[in-house]
Amino acid sequence: xxxxxxxxxxxxxxxxxxxxxxxxxxxxxxxxxxxxxxxxxxxxxxxxxxxxxxxxxxxxxxxxxxxxxxxxxxxxxxxxxxxxxxxxxxxxxxxxxxxxxxxxxxxxxxxxxxxxxxxxxxxxxxxxxxxxxxxxxxxxxxxxxxxxxxxxxxxxxxxxxxxxxxxxxxxxxxxxxxxxxxxxxxxxxxxxxxxxxxxxxxxxxxxx
Amino acid sequence: xxxxxxxxxxxxxxxxxxxxxxxxxxxxxxxxxxxxxxxxxxxxxxxxxxxxxxxxxxxxxxxxxxxxxxxxxxxxxxxxxxxxxxxxxxxxxxxxxxxxxxxxxxxxxxxxxxxxxxxxxxxxxxxxxxxxxxxxxxxxxxxxxxxxxxxxxxxxxxxxxxxxxxxxxxxxxxxxxxxxxxxxxxxxxxxxxxxxxxxxxxxxxxxx
Amino acid sequence: xxxxxxxxxxxxxxxxxxxxxxxxxxxxxxxxxxxxxxxxxxxxxxxxxxxxxxxxxxxxxxxxxxxxxxxxxxxxxxxxxxxxxxxxxxxxxxxxxxxxxxxxxxxxxxxxxxxxxxxxxxxxxxxxxxxxxxxxxxxxxxxxxxxxxxxxxxxxxxxxxxxxxxxxxxxxxxxxxxxxxxxxxxxxxxxxxxxxxxxxxxxxxxxx
Numbered sequence: 318x319x320x321x322x323x324x325x326x327x328x329x330x331x332x333x334x335x336x337x338x339x340x341x342x343x344x345x346x347x348x349x350x351x352x353x354x355x356x357x358x359x360x361x362x363x364x365x366x367x368x369x370x371x372x373x374x375x376x377x378x379x380x381x382x383x384x385x386x387x388x389x390x391x392x393x394x395x396x397x398x399x400x401x402x403x404x405x406x407x408x409x410x411x412x413x414x415x416x417x418x419x420x421x422x423x424x425x426x427x428x429x430x431x432x433x434x435x436x437x438x439x440x441x442x443x444x445x446x447x448x449x450x451x452x453x454x455x456x457x458x459x460x461x462x463x464x465x466x467x468x469x470x471x472x473x474x475x476x477x478x479x480x481x482x483x484x485x486x487x488x489x490x491x492x493x494x495x496x497x498x499x500x501x502x503x504x505x506x507x508x509x510x511x512x513x514x515x516x517x518x519x520x521x522x523x524x525x
Numbered sequence: 526x527x528x529x530x531x532x533x534x535x536x537x538x539x540x541x542x543x544x545x546x547x548x549x550x551x552x553x554x555x556x557x558x559x560x561x562x563x564x565x566x567x568x569x570x571x572x573x574x575x576x577x578x579x580x581x582x583x584x585x586x587x588x589x590x591x592x593x594x595x596x597x598x599x600x601x602x603x604x605x606x607x608x609x610x611x612x613x614x615x616x617x618x619x620x621x622x623x624x625x626x627x628x629x630x631x632x633x634x635x636x637x638x639x640x641x642x643x644x645x646x647x648x649x650x651x652x653x654x655x656x657x658x659x660x661x662x663x664x665x666x667x668x669x670x671x672x673x674x675x676x677x678x679x680x681x682x683x684x685x686x687x688x689x690x691x692x693x694x695x696x697x698x699x700x701x702x703x704x705x706x707x708x709x710x711x712x713x714x715x716x717x718x719x720x721x722x723x724x725x726x727x728x729x730x731x732x733x
Numbered sequence: 734x735x736x737x738x739x740x741x742x743x744x745x746x747x748x749x750x751x752x753x754x755x756x757x758x759x760x761x762x763x764x765x766x767x768x769x770x771x772x773x774x775x776x777x778x779x780x781x782x783x784x785x786x787x788x789x790x791x792x793x794x795x796x797x798x799x800x801x802x803x804x805x806x807x808x809x810x811x812x813x814x815x816x817x818x819x820x821x822x823x824x825x826x827x828x829x830x831x832x833x834x835x836x837x838x839x840x841x842x843x844x845x846x847x848x849x850x851x852x853x854x855x856x857x858x859x860x861x862x863x864x865x866x867x868x869x870x871x872x873x874x875x876x877x878x879x880x881x882x883x884x885x886x887x888x889x890x891x892x893x894x895x896x897x898x899x900x901x902x903x904x905x906x907x908x909x910x911x912x913x914x915x916x917x918x919x920x921x922x923x924x925x926x927x928x929x930x931x932x933x934x935x936x937x938x939x940x941x
Binding site for chain 2: 834835847851853865866867869870871904905921935
Binding site: 329330332333335336340357358384386411413429430431447448449465466467483484485502503518519 | 625639641645658659663713728
């Protein structure tokens with residue numbers, strides 16, 4: 318049986334996750350946030366993240382509800398902090414996502430509605446694959462990434478850790494995108510980009 | 526039980542709606558058009574729109590089959606004319622559309638195949654949300670709009686009334702698009718646009 | 734009952750097809766390739782394409798597993814060669830593709846996950862319609878084409894034979910694209926292009 322979850326965060330991304338969890342009849346104990354806020358689903362506020370320590374790490378799972386719109390280490394920090402304390406992060410996958418049984422998903426991966434993930438795709442821990450995205454065969458996506466809504470990664474695309482691929486982007490086959498890369502929204506990626514680069518446009522060019 | 530419907534129009538958009546209605550085993554009485562035309566599903570021609578008055582408004586529903594490719598008041602005129610006479614417009618939603626139970630849809634909304642509509646989205650009366658579109662959390666879309674195929678609206682995008690978002694467009698989070706706005710096909714919308722503006726391109730710029 | 738199939742090819746596109754076939758419990762006899770290679774699903778190597786002649790054409794079907802990234806006659810050559818010998822090519826359609834019962838698909842058509850194909854669409858023999866694509870009402874697509882992932886064809890678009898529409902492209906309504914045309918990835922097609930043209934960009938322009 319699935320364990321009850323605590324949701325870290327209370328913004329728009331957390332709302333999307335809550336929607337999925339409720340459709341899956343997952344039990345949500347409550348949410349954490351820097352201060353008490355209204356929750357639109359009526360989920361109770363538990364306190365700041367520190368309150369999680371009062372729950373036994375074998376009895377609950379965490380869901381990381383913070384969204385990102387650029388390269389950010391915030392999600393990684395929270396993920397790693399609670400992993401070190403022994404907590405598990407629940408993966409959250411919308412029922413409509415079409416995920417190949419020959420793909421391989423890490424811990425705490427979040428895959429939103431309308432996604433296609435093909436054979437031999439690997440998605441590492443704590444990465445967000447957002448709505449209506451298409452991750453084609455043999456793509457390998459690192460940890461703590463965000464592949465934003467409406468993005469297409471053709472076959473055999475590699476993406477490092479902490480990388481953000483902006484909304485509505487298209488990446489052609491065999492391209493390698495490094496770690497901590499920001500690809501701006503609406504970009505067309507025709508070539509590889511190394512670690513720490515920022516690129517955008519049609520075709521995407523590096524911003525120095 | 527669902528009421529029988531009369532389809533207003535006989536073009537390509539009407540054909541898509543008919544396909545959905547037939548898959549849902551809805552009974553279609555016939556279609557209206559300025560003159561008698563062949564219907565590819567074998568649905569009978571009833572006459573011009575005036576023939577609708579001869580049907581009791583409590584016994585049938587209307588489906589507005591006119592498509593649009595730009596800002597147009599035609600759909601609104603027909604919608605309002607028959608609403609004033611007491612007729613209801615049936616919403617038509619393809620079975621494959623993934624619509625959050627926490628979204629809110631107005632009367633006569635048409636949502637085509639492959640769409641994703643997330644939590645806390647509001648879509649007002651008589652708006653078309655076309656194929657393979659992605660409407661992310663907290664978007665609010667006005668009346669009589671057309672969100673064309675393959676469009677991505679990121680989270681918390683606002684769209685006014687009568688607005689047309691062209692095929693394959695991408696709109697980033699938190700953008701506000703006014704009423705009677707035309708966003709050209711393939712546009713990347715990175716900023717807000719006020720009422721009555723026309724914009725297109727990557728990134729979209731206003732055409733004066 | 735479906736016949737057992739032989740897969741021609743062993744690359745990434747063949748892997749995607751194999752994934753679909755296995756999900757449909759199709760029996761795969763083996764694959765052909767220029768030389769013996771490892772197969773990631775454990776499917777046996779049969780030999781070069783010539784080995785197919787040793788199977789009775791009434792007892793098996795072929796699945797053409799070669800992908801393309803540009804205009805290519807390779808798939809057509811193999812298709813025609815084995816058709817002349819009496820073999821049939823199996824269509825391969827992912828269970829998640831949303832295909833109108835009022836569309837018309839040729840022999841050996843391959844439709845990947847997340848596709849939408851609307852009413853009165855015609856797709857001719859041996860064409861690939863890749864992931865998360867949207868083929869709207871009344872489109873007519875020729876033989877031996879590849880409509881790459883994430884592509885949107887609006888209503889009433891015509892595409893000739895051997896044409897490649899690149900990943901993430903958008904084509905507006907009523908456009909006519911000829912045969913042996915290459916539309917580059919990420920293109921926005923606002924006008925028609927004749928046979929043998931190459932075009933790309935936003936909007937797409939011909940490369941002479």
